[in-house]
Amino acid sequence: MEWIKSFLHEREKTGSLRVLQPADKKENGYVYIGEKKYLDFSSNDYLGLSTHPDMKKASIEAIKTFGTSVSGSRLLSGDFLIHHYLEEKIADFKNKESGLVFNSGYQANVGIIGSLPGKMDVIFCDKIAHASIIDGTRLSPAKTCRFLHNDMDHLEILLKKERNKFRNALVITETVFSMDGDVCPLKELVQLKNRYNCTLMVDEAHATGIFGRNGAGIVEKENLSENVDIIMGTFSKALGSFGAYIACSKKVKDYLVNVCRSFIYSTALPPSIVCANVMALEIVKKEPDRRKILLENAEYFRRTLKQKGFNVKGSTQIVPWIIGDSKKTVEAGRILQEEGYRVFPIRHPTVPKGQERLRFSLNYYHDKTILKKLCNDMSKHFKI
Ligand SMILES: Cc1ncc(COP(=O)(O)O)c(C=O)c1O
Known part of the structure; x- marks a missing residue:
């Protein structure tokens, strides 16, 4: 255990030790820690659905009917009609043939x-x-080539060089990037996928609930569901719940049910979560103002910070302020925390060295008055 001691010591010395910071409770865009109340700029509950009364009701009713667990994996005793109902809803929402539910986004992607x-x-x-x-990609026996972020010229260079050496090719990206808040060039990706005969998979974790006419994501916004083979996403961000899904062809679904180890060897999602997920899809369709207001406010926040000289990026509800130095980023986070804002420093290895940032993740409760005050507080504290 000596190596653990020296690892922790080294992290402490360099100020890079990660520690857990529990909250007491959260409510309507605020988080409570001890005696103090913070405006929450760190959660992915973009639409505020995690405390929506209909979501709570759906979960409670599910527990009354089914109990707290399905107590088995989907291929054994844990498969219930409600899982299939949710999968039909997902397929419909994403305009694909089939849906398949996973226990988390991490498990979905890895599997x-x-x-x-x-x-x-x-x-x-x-x-x-x-x-x-x-x-x-590390778990896969396939060769992996990584293209420069959102750089379609670089992707094409790699495709030209590598594609013909292999049987099948999978292109994978996020539609809204979690740490940069920018959007992938989906039309160009589809063109390249078609030109080089690839399968295209996108991760819509941060786009689902926010973009598109029905809130289904960037694929819906761009009207490209027929051209994207696998649309992955999570229920744990804007949908205010937990778990993940893919929308795909029936063949891909059937294949994964047979071989995908993170699907097969894990207890299925509990009824309280499955029913909340179904409800979340309904709320997203029924309450489009939530995403409309969120995106308008995010644009206002980004524009105001830019005008004040802050190096902010993105074009979505995620607004990163790039500081570019680990210590300065931690200090900026601490100062804002003292002012009553919960915002976390994002450091290497989550982002590349020199790209350290504060990531403001906006939600439905952050109105213009709150955002104006935050921009003014930032100007007051940080010389740009
Ligand atoms: C782009 C992306 N994909 C997948 C995940 C994992 O999702 P989950 O939190 O449901 O495991 C995340 C979570 O942060 C994410 O940002």
Whole structure:
């Protein structure tokens, strides 16, 4: 255990030790820690659905009917009609033939990417894709090529060089990037996928509930569901719940049910979660103002910070302020925390060195008055 001691010591010395910071409770955009109340700019509950009365009701009713657990994996005793109902709803929402539910986004990406491409295949993946995607490529026997972030010229260079050496090719990216808040060039990705005969998988974890006419995501917004083979997403962000899904063809679903280890060897989602997930899809369709207001406010926040000289990025509800230095980022987070804002420093290895940032993740409760005050507080504290 000596190596653990020296690892922790080293992290402490360099100020990079990660520690858990529990909250007491959360409510309507605020989080309570001890005596203090913070405006929450760190959660992915973008639409505020995790405390929506209908979501709570759906969960409670499900527990009354089914109990707290399904007590088995989907291929054994844990498969209930409510799981299939949710999968039909997902397929319909995403305009694909079938849906398949997973226990988390991490498990979905690791399992799908780990089991779809074989050793004669190749994966092309965005360089800053989420850790769950990267870990999926590590589990896969396929060769992985990583293209520069959102750089379609670089992807094409790699496709020209590598594609013909392999049997099948999987291109994978996020539609809304979790740490940068920007959007992938989906039309160009589809063109390249068609030109080089690849399968295209996108992770819509941060786009679902926010973009598109019905809130289904960027694929819906761009009207490209027929061209994207596998649309993955989570219930744990804007949908205010837990778990994940893919929308795909029936063949891909049937294949994964047979081979995807993170699907097969894990207890299925409990009824309280499954029913909340069904409810979340209904609320997203029924209450479009939530996403409309969120995106308008995010645009206002980004524009105001830019005008004040802050180096902010993105075009979505995720607004990163790039500081570019680990210590300065931690200090900026601490100052804002003292002012009553909960916002976390994002450091290496989550983002590349020199790209350290505060990530403001906006939600439905952050109105313009709150955002104006935050911008003014930032100007007061930070010389840009
Ligand atoms: C892009 C992306 N994919 C997948 C995941 C994992 O989802 P989950 O939290 O449901 O495991 C995340 C979570 O942060 C994410 O940002």
